[in-house]
Amino acid sequence: MLVGFEEGYAEVNGVRLHYVSGGTGEPLLLLPGWPLTWWEFHKVMPLLAERYRVIAVDLRGMGDSGKPETGYDKKTMARDVAELVRKLGYESVNIAGTDIGAMVAFSFAANHPDLTRKLAMIEVPHPDTFFYQFTVLPQAGQPHLWWFAFNQVKELPERLLAGRARLLIDWCVDQMARDRDAIDEHSRTVYATAYDQPGAIRAANGWYQAFPQDIEDMQTYGALSVPVLALGSLYYQAMPLALAGKATDIRFLEIPDAGHYLAEERPDDLVRALTEFLG
Numbered sequence: 001m002l003v004g005f006e007e008g009y010a011e012v013n014g015v016r017l018h019y020v021s022g023g024t025g026e027p028l029l030l031l032p033g034w035p036l037t038w039w040e041f042h043k044v045m046p047l048l049a050e051r052y053r054v055i056a057v058d059l060r061g062m063g064d065s066g067k068p069e070t071g072y073d074k075k076t077m078a079r080d081v082a083e084l085v086r087k088l089g090y091e092s093v094n095i096a097g098t099d100i101g102a103m104v105a106f107s108f109a110a111n112h113p114d115l116t117r118k119l120a121m122i123e124v125p126h127p128d129t130f131f132y133q134f135t136v137l138p139q140a141g142q143p144h145l146w147w148f149a150f151n152q153v154k155e156l157p158e159r160l161l162a163g164r165a166r167l168l169i170d171w172c173v174d175q176m177a178r179d180r181d182a183i184d185e186h187s188r189t190v191y192a193t194a195y196d197q198p199g200a201i202r203a204a205n206g207w208y209q210a211f212p213q214d215i216e217d218m219q220t221y222g223a224l225s226v227p228v229l230a231l232g233s234l235y236y237q238a239m240p241l242a243l244a245g246k247a248t249d250i251r252f253l254e255i256p257d258a259g260h261y262l263a264e265e266r267p268d269d270l271v272r273a274l275t276e277f278l279g
Helices: 074-087 100-111 129-133 146-150 156-161 165-176 185-195 200-209 211-218 238-242 267-278
Strands: 006-012 015-022 026-031 052-058 093-098 116-122 228-232 250-254
Touching: 006 074, 015 074, 026 074, 026 100, 026 267, 074 100, 074 211, 093 100, 100 116, 100 211, 116 267, 129 211, 156 165, 156 200, 165 185, 185 200, 228 238, 228 267
Parallel strands: 026 052, 026 093, 093 116, 116 228, 228 250
Antiparallel strands: 006 015, 015 052
């Protein structure tokens, strides 16, 4: 556990969520991505806690949160977070998410605008119809998102990865981090241990298997009215295209020379970007 932070649990929307909180100021929720946990933010949390009340949440199916059989569409996961916000006693929060967490954060702002002050999306947009254009075969100049298809398969991934999550963690980090050493041995062990838990790979697959429902839900959302920051590095180029017309007050920021894991590879740059945006 980080010095100055404490962990908690809350029963919300039929699932038990684990979170880690600390600091004082306006509430700021941090939502992690695949295949990580709240620990993804361990470098930025102490810095952000100097100005905000920071709450890093293990999403439904992640880390020490519950892993139910259903409910992995981002609208349901956003409702989990909304109920957590209310249970913690906040009228509204700032929210930032990376990867899967960014998808949930967008859905949170779309479905719970009354609870949303500002939204920051890191590296990944919410699923939309252009997701259907991704191909299984690699193409020159295009990201090869093979795990989008792999995670669609029922049962087989969890059988293949049972007790072997470290193989997945190492591949993802070594391929998508520009600074591989930024995700050290301890952090890799933390993530591998989390995804070696019973039901963890199945639950993570559920985040991807829900994409068709997420895409359908996206068609019902109007443009967000809350301020939005979209930033990234490895996958930044997709952000302006994917989010065009999706918010009335949006700004974009590229952090150059970094990989997919900005909170661990470039914590100072990420903290600076968030604090300048949030105020």
